[in-house]
Amino acid sequence: MCLHVEVLVPSPKKDEVLLKLEAASLNPVDWKTQEGNLRPLFPPRFPFIPEKSFCAKAGCSFTFGGESGAATSAVPSRGTERRDDVAHSVTDVAGEVIEVGSAVKSFKAGDKVVSMLIFMKGGGLAEYAVASSSLTVHRPPEVSPAEGAGLPIAASTALQALKTAGAKFDGTEKPLNILITAASGGVGHYAVQLAKLANLHVTATCGARNIDLVKSLGADEVLDYKSRDGEILHSPSGKKYDAVIQCTTGVKWSVFEPNLSENGRWWLLLLQSHDLCEVCPEDAYLC
Ligand SMILES: NC(=O)c1ccc[n+]([C@@H]2O[C@H](COP(=O)([O-])OP(=O)(O)OC[C@H]3O[C@@H](n4cnc5c(N)ncnc54)[C@H](OP(=O)(O)O)[C@@H]3O)[C@@H](O)[C@H]2O)c1
Numbered sequence: 001m002c003l004h005v006e007v008l009v010p011s012p013k014k015d016e017v018l019l020k021l022e023a024a025s026l027n028p029v030d031w032k033t034q035e036g037n038l039r040p041l042f043p044p045r046f047p048f049i050p051e052k053s054f055c056a057k058a059g060c061s062f063t064f065g066g067e068s069g070a071a072t073s074a075v076p077s078r079g080t081e082r083r084d085d086v087a088h089s090v091t092d093v094a095g096e097v098i099e100v101g102s103a104v105k106s107f108k109a110g111d112k113v114v115s116m117l118i119f120m121k122g123g124g125l126a127e128y129a130v131a132s133s134s135l136t137v138h139r140p141p142e143v144s145p146a147e148g149a150g151l152p153i154a155a156s157t158a159l160q161a162l163k164t165a166g167a168k169f170d171g172t173e174k175p176l177n178i179l180i181t182a183a184s185g186g187v188g189h190y191a192v193q194l195a196k197l198a199n200l201h202v203t204a205t206c207g208a209r210n211i212d213l214v215k216s217l218g219a220d221e222v223l224d225y226k227s228r229d230g231e232i233l234h235s236p237s238g239k240k241y242d243a244v245i246q247c248t249t250g251v252k253w254s255v256f257e258p259n260l261s262e263n264g265r266w267w268l269l270l271l272q273s274h275d276l277c278e279v280c281p282e283d284a285y286l287c
Pocket of ligand 1: 154184188205209210
């Protein structure tokens with residue numbers, strides 16, 4: 001499916017940067033919003049066209065410019081009008097700074113950056129978007145635009161979950177055993193790497209085809225979720241888990257409970273309402 005909507009390029013407010021986008025990533029929240037899972041809160045009305053406000057042209061591709069030919073070096077017609085009456089999505093992007101607002105000191109035109117756009121506005125499927133300078137970081141050259149665009153929500157979700165589980169990243173954390181389900185997925189593969197950075201012992205689950213990948217990310221033990229041990233989430237070394245970062249759906253609380261240590265905590269990244277009904281212990285943390 002291709003959508004094509006012509007709109008004006010936005011102008012940055014004083015604390016914003018205007019970006020020419022190079023890559024964007026789609027998170028589950030983007031397609032779940034499209035499916036109406038956040039109704040009646042968001043979007044205010046359907047049909048929901050994610051790029052309607054800020055795009056000059058949009059297609060199926062996740063990358064912009066260069067050989068795909070989507071963007072040109074000249075900035076097309078500019079506009080100050082914001083279509084704040086229209087809901088948007090797709091927030092995680094990489095791009096080049098074209099212009100900065102009057103109060104922005106840390107970025108200049110030509111800088112390569114990664115940004116998280118404001119959730120209620122999005123605009124990441126456009127050629128141009130404005131981003132808050134406080135939600136923008138410089139992209140090092142060794143990080144590709146696609147790799148950068150994959151970071152914002154997925155990696156910060158993993159980081160937030162790990163910190164809640166007790167990871168401190170300063171060498172002072174207790175030696176925790178942690179279970180990360182769906183470790184081959186968007187959140188899970190960051191969680192594994194960050195957990196190892198925090199010196200945690202990681203047991204991970206994923207599909208058989210991704211076992212080598214998840215091992216290469218640093219997981220200490222990897223379970224195929226379709227194997228017997230994987231189905232019951234049993235650590236091969238017999239470890240009980242001090243924390244679980246649950247990145248998949250359809251696993252009941254009764255499966256987790258026998259595997260938790262005495263003070264085990266459970267961090268659930270939600271997901272679907274029917275799963276919440278099936279698994280909702282008192283010490284579950286929702287995201
Ligand atoms: N991405 C985000 O930024 C974000 C933020 C907050 C919350 N969440 C929520 O977190 C959850 C995961 O999101 P995601 O972006 O990481 O998803 P994803 O990239 O689509 O990953 C899903 C993974 O689930 C694995 N999987 C499927 N069935 C499984 C099972 N029974 N046991 C273990 N793994 C299984 C698959 O592994 P194989 O391919 O190896 O089979 C796949 O890699 C979603 O419910 C999402 O709503 C995501």
